[in-house]
Amino acid sequence: MHKLIAAMTGLGVWAAAAANAMTPGGIAMQPANSALAEEVHFFHNIVLMPVITGISLFVLALLIWVVIRYNAKANPEPRKFSHNTLVEVIWTAGPILILLFIAIFSFDLLYKEGVQPDGKQVVVEADGATTEFVFANDFSEGRMISRPDHLQVILADAAGERVLKRRSDYRVAGLGDAEVTVTFNTPPSAGDRVIIRGGRSIDNRGDIVLAPSVTLKVTGNQWNWTYTYPDYGDIEYFSNMLPDDQVSDLMLRKLEVDNRVLVPVGETVRVIVTASDVIHSWAMPAFAIKIDAVPGRINETWFKADREGVYYGQCSEICGIKHSFMPIAVEVVSREAFCGWVRDKQTEFGLERTPEELAAEPLCGDAGAVRMADAAAAAAR
Numbered sequence: 001m002h003k004l005i006a007a008m009t010g011l012g013v014w015a016a017a018a019a020n021a022m023t024p025g026g027i028a029m030q031p032a033n034s035a036l037a038e039e040v041h042f043f044h045n046i047v048l049m050p051v052i053t054g055i056s057l058f059v060l061a062l063l064i065w066v067v068i069r070y071n072a073k074a075n076p077e078p079r080k081f082s083h084n085t086l087v088e089v090i091w092t093a094g095p096i097l098i099l100l101f102i103a104i105f106s107f108d109l110l111y112k113e114g115v116q117p118d119g120k121q122v123v124v125e126a127d128g129a130t131t132e133f134v135f136a137n138d139f140s141e142g143r144m145i146s147r148p149d150h151l152q153v154i155l156a157d158a159a160g161e162r163v164l165k166r167r168s169d170y171r172v173a174g175l176g177d178a179e180v181t182v183t184f185n186t187p188p189s190a191g192d193r194v195i196i197r198g199g200r201s202i203d204n205r206g207d208i209v210l211a212p213s214v215t216l217k218v219t220g221n222q223w224n225w226t227y228t229y230p231d232y233g234d235i236e237y238f239s240n241m242l243p244d245d246q247v248s249d250l251m252l253r254k255l256e257v258d259n260r261v262l263v264p265v266g267e268t269v270r271v272i273v274t275a276s277d278v279i280h281s282w283a284m285p286a287f288a289i290k291i292d293a294v295p296g297r298i299n300e301t302w303f304k305a306d307r308e309g310v311y312y313g314q315c316s317e318i319c320g321i322k323h324s325f326m327p328i329a330v331e332v333v334s335r336e337a338f339c340g341w342v343r344d345k346q347t348e349f350g351l352e353r354t355p356e357e358l359a360a361e362p363l364c365g366d367a368g369a370v371r372m373a374d375a376a377a378a379a380a381r
C-alpha cells in the first residue's frame with residue numbers, strides 16, 4: 001500500500017514536471033503555483049485516481065467474469081432468480097461509502113477555496129532586550145486563535161526569514177484569550193524583525209494564510225475580460241486575445257493577451273468574478289481556480305502565488321461563438337513591480353488620488369508602516 005502511494009506520488013511529480021504550462025504532449029495538470037493548488041493535485045493524484053482505477057478494474061473484472069462464466073455455452077441453463085438482497089445492499093452501500101470518503105477531501109477543498117483567509121500579522125523590530133511580544137487575538141467569534149498551530153513566529157534578519165520552533169525558540173501563553181503572549185527563550189538581536197502571524201487559515205504546509213491584501217475584480221464579456229482593481233482607485237481595463245501572428249510560435253496554445261492581469265507574489269489575492277452578458281468562467285490552472293462568471297452575481301475565491309512568472313488559462317464556459325478567443329494571462333510579479341505598475345496605470349488613466357487614499361492603499365501605500373504601527377499598538381511590553 002505504501003509502495004502504491006509512493007508510486008502514485010512519483011507519478012504526480014513526474015506528470016507535473018513533464019507538463020510545464022502547456023508543453024507539447026503534456027497530459028497532466030500544470031505545475032501547482034500555490035499551496036491550495038498542491039492540495040488539489042494531491043486530491044486528484046492520490047485520492048481520486050486510485051479510486052477511479054480501482055472501480056474501473058473491478059467493473060472490468062466483473063464483466064470478464066460474466067462473459068466467460070455465464071455465456072450461453074458455459075451456462076446453457078440460467079437460473080431464474082431476479083433479486084439478491086445482500087448484493088443489492090452491497091452495491092448501494094459501497095458507492096455511498098466511496099462518496100463519503102471522497103467528500104472528506106472535496107468539501108475541505110471547497111471550503112478553503114470559498115472562504116477568504118483571515119490571518120493577520122504584526123511586525124516588531126527587536127531591541128535586543130525584549131523577550132515578550134503580545135499578539136491581539138481580536139478575530140471574529142469562532143475564529144480566535146486557540147491552538148499553538150494557529151500561531152507562527154518568524155525571525156527576519158539580514159540573512160532572510162526563519163520560522164521559529166515552539167518550545168526550543170519560544171513559548172506561547174494566553175491562547176484563546178484576548179491577548180496571546182509569545183515569550184522568546186533568548187531575546188532576538190536588536191534590529192531583527194519579529195513577525196508574528198496568527199489565524200485559523202492554515203495551508204497544507206502549516207503556514208498561516210494572511211487576509212487578502214489585493215482585490216481583483218474579473219468581469220467576463222462576450223468576448224474578453226475586464227479587470228478592475230478597486231483598492232487602487234478602480235484601475236480598470238480590457239484584456240483581449242492577441243492575434244496569432246503576434247504570438248511566439250513557441251507557445252503551444254496562443255493564449256497571449258494585450259493586457260495581462262498583474263498580481264504580487266506571495267500575497268493573498270481576493271478574486272471576485274462576475275459577467276456582463278452571459279455566463280463565462282475564469283480558469284487559471286496553475287492556481288487551481290475555475291470559477292463561474294455569472295451576470296448579476298458575484299462569485300468569490302482567492303489565491304496566493306508561490307512563484308513569479310506568467311500563467312495562462314481560458315474562459316471555461318461555452319459563452320458564444322468566440323468562446324475560445326478569450327484567454328487569461330496572469331503575470332505574477334514582485335510587490336515592488338506590482339506597485340510600480342499600479343502607479344503607472346493610475347497616471348495613464350488619470351486617476352486622481354489624494355495622499356490619504358494613496359497612503360491607505362494596501363501593499364503599495366504605507367502598508368508596511370501600518371503593519372509596524374499595528375505591531376507597536378500590540379507590541380513589546
Ligand SMILES: [Cu+2]
Nearest residue numbers: 280281315319
Ligand atoms: Cu467566455
